[in-house]
Amino acid sequence: MSVSLESSWSRGLDRVERWTCFVMSVALAVLVVGVNLQVAVRWLLCRMPEEAHGLVYLLSGTQELVQYAFVWMIFLGAGVGVRRGLHLRINFLDSSLSERGRRSMAILVDLGCLVLAAIFIVAGCMVAWRTRLHLSP
Incomplete structure (x- = not known):
């Protein structure tokens, strides 16, 4: 490989790594907000009358969203870790x-x-x- 091709390849990989880290940051934010929202709603449900439990249906997708955010964060992080030589x-x-x-x-x-x-x-x-x-x- 020529030097210019190698350096452009490296710059491209650096750009992909930066975007991957950004996506992982968004996934972490979704994870933190989603889990805290679930905990808060469950805490509120213990103190609310039975008729007000419709809030659970509004937030029924947060568990799945948190699970997907966690999985994507782990897999993307593994790729960044391998590129940086951080594997075990x-x-x-x-x-x-x-x-x-x-x-x-x-x-x-x-x-x-x-x-x-x-x-x-x-x-x-x-x-x-x-x-x-x-x-x-």
């Missing part, structure tokens, strides 16, 4: 290796992550195909 690793083994051994270990770890990602993609596609006709609760 065993440091004591890494520090005892030579420079060549560390590079080999990094390649081996990256290949392991790639294989695991492929397994997750295949299994996820199988689950998605089996549940394609299910409606979200």
Whole structure:
């Protein structure tokens, strides 16, 4: 790859990472507001007469919205963590290796992550195909 292509590729990935972090921030805000809203409504329901419980139906989708926000936040965060090299690793083994051994270990770890990602993609596609006709609760 030429230097200009590599730097433009890196700038593009940086831009995608910034947008991903922004989307994760929005998902976190949705998560915090949604959970606090649910707690407040449940607390209010204990103190309200039975006839005023129609508020629950207005907020019935917040549980599902919070769940989806949480899942998307985790998956997007995992992608950012992998790009930044923040995935779990065993440091004591890494520090005892030579420079060549560390590079080999990094390649081996990256290949392991790639294989695991492929397994997750295949299994996820199988689950998605089996549940394609299910409606979200």
